[in-house]
Structures are given as C-alpha cells and as structure tokens.
Amino acid sequence: MIMEEIKVKDLTYSDLDAVAAIHIVAFPKSFITKLGDEIARAYYQWQLDSPDEVYAIGAFKENKLLGFCFGGVFTMALGGFLSSNKLLVLKSVLSHPWILLNPYFFKKSLRGFELLMRFFKKDKIAHRNQEVSEDDPFGILAIATHPENHGMGIGKVLMNESEKYAVKHDFKKMLLSVSPLNLNAVQFYDRIGWDKVYDGKIWKGVMEKEILTE
Numbered sequence: 001m002i003m004e005e006i007k008v009k010d011l012t013y014s015d016l017d018a019v020a021a022i023h024i025v026a027f028p029k030s031f032i033t034k035l036g037d038e039i040a041r042a043y044y045q046w047q048l049d050s051p052d053e054v055y056a057i058g059a060f061k062e063n064k065l066l067g068f069c070f071g072g073v074f075t076m077a078l079g080g081f082l083s084s085n086k087l088l089v090l091k092s093v094l095s096h097p098w099i100l101l102n103p104y105f106f107k108k109s110l111r112g113f114e115l116l117m118r119f120f121k122k123d124k125i126a127h128r129n130q131e132v133s134e135d136d137p138f139g140i141l142a143i144a145t146h147p148e149n150h151g152m153g154i155g156k157v158l159m160n161e162s163e164k165y166a167v168k169h170d171f172k173k174m175l176l177s178v179s180p181l182n183l184n185a186v187q188f189y190d191r192i193g194w195d196k197v198y199d200g201k202i203w204k205g206v207m208e209k210e211i212l213t214e
C-alpha cells in the first residue's frame with residue numbers, strides 16, 4: 001500500500017460502524033467483542049460523547065476506515081460507558097448469557113483499564129478545550145488496524161498523529177496499558193519508542209513515552 005493514499009481524519013458518528021467492525025476483528029477476545037457489534041459501537045460512541053478530553057482519529061483509504069486510535073485524558077472510559085448504557089449492556093449480556101459462565105471474564109477485561117486509571121488523577125475530569133494540568137499524561141485508550149492491513153505502517157501513522165496532538169496540547173508524557181500477553185502490540189509499541197513502566201520488578205502492561213520538546 002502506498003502511504004500517501006492514507007488520510008488521517010477525526011472520527012465522527014458516521015464512522016462508528018466501521019470502528020466497531022475493526023474492533024471486533026482486531027480484538028476477538030475482548031469483553032466488548034463478546035457482547036456484539038451494537039455494544040462495540042455504543043462503547044466508541046460513548047468515547048466520542050464523553051466529557052473526557054478525547055482525540056479520536058481514523059486512517060482512511062478512499063473513505064474506507066483501515067484503523068483507528070482513541071487518545072486523550074480518560075477518567076471513566078469503561079466505567080462511564082457501563083453506567084450510561086446499563087440497559088443495552090444488560091440486553092447484550094442476556095443475549096450472550098454464556099459470558100457469565102466465566103467468573104474471571106469481567107475481572108480480566110477490566111484489569112487493563114484499572115491499570116491505566118491508576119496513573120490518572122482520581123478527581124480529574126478534563127473537558128474539551130479545557131486547559132489540562134501539566135502533569136496529566138495523554139492516554140492511548142485503544143488503537144487497532146484491520147488485520148488485513150497489519151504491518152503496513154498504519155498503526156505508526158495513527159500513533160504519530162496522536163503524539164503530534166499531545167505535543168500541540170502541551171502534554172509531557174503519553175501512557176497506555178496493554179496486556180503483557182499481547183506480544184504483537186508490545187513489540188509494536190517498543191518499536192515506535194515506548195518504554196515499559198515497572199511496578200517494582202514486575203511489568204503489568206503499562207507503557208509510557210516521554211514527549212521531548214525543544
């Protein structure tokens with residue numbers, strides 16, 4: 001693929017079906033995927049609507065979405081979604097009741113978000129256009145490219161654009177949480193300059209990237 005054909009644009013509601021479709025193929029084991037495309041769409045719509053500061057971008061080729069990245073200052077990504085969409089989540093769980101058979105399912109799915117949240121101020125709810133504190137890291141909540149397009153440089157383009165946004169908005173650091181078992185993603189982040197953040201001697205999946213400004 002020729003990278004010049006790729007355009008990065010802000011995501012809007014009209015992209016949410018395509019975002020959900022990529023989520024489902026890129027994260028086949030995730031909590032949201034197991035609950036179906038309606039939940040996946042609602043989850044990303046919640047991010048677009050959220051009072052948190054969200055920078056949501058997609059990589060497009062001829063108006064087809066090939067990958068997306070949601071970054072920003074997140075205080076209530078999954079918790080806020082669950083509390084705002086209780087009925088929809090309940091309906092999805094009831095139509096996928098086998099999901100409840102695994103007692104570790106929710107715990108495992110929430111762990112990544114909990115790790116990330118620990119690094120954010122508990123009382124911080126940043127709003128669009130609101131000045132952020134210089135200590136707030138810019139979080140990467142989700143990045144995915146369609147499996148057909150892995151390894152073509154699209155993930156890197158999305159991360160570079162997110163970093164440009166973080167620089168422009170005076171963030172000093174970027175932060176994310178990845179499952180340590182997701183070796184592809186860990187190698188990707190490592191390759192594009194992210195460092196592991198250790199909790200003592202243990203690495204639980206948090207990674208950071210310092211933003212170097214002149």
Ligand SMILES: CC(C)(COP(=O)(O)OP(=O)(O)OC[C@H]1O[C@@H](n2cnc3c(N)ncnc32)[C@H](O)[C@@H]1OP(=O)(O)O)[C@@H](O)C(=O)NCCC(=O)NCCS
Pocket residue numbers: 026027142143144145146149150151152153154155156157177178179182183184185187188189191192
């Ligand atoms: C992780 C992911 C977003 C990477 O996107 P991508 O478009 O395939 O990555 P790119 O092609 O832009 O790769 C950028 C660099 O990382 C390297 N890289 C990507 N995947 C890699 C892997 N599995 N192992 C080693 N290096 C890898 C590329 O070789 C490239 O290096 P280069 O700049 O030296 O050429 C994509 O694989 C994906 O969507 N995975 C499933 C969803 C996921 O796990 N998201 C992360 C959740 S935390």
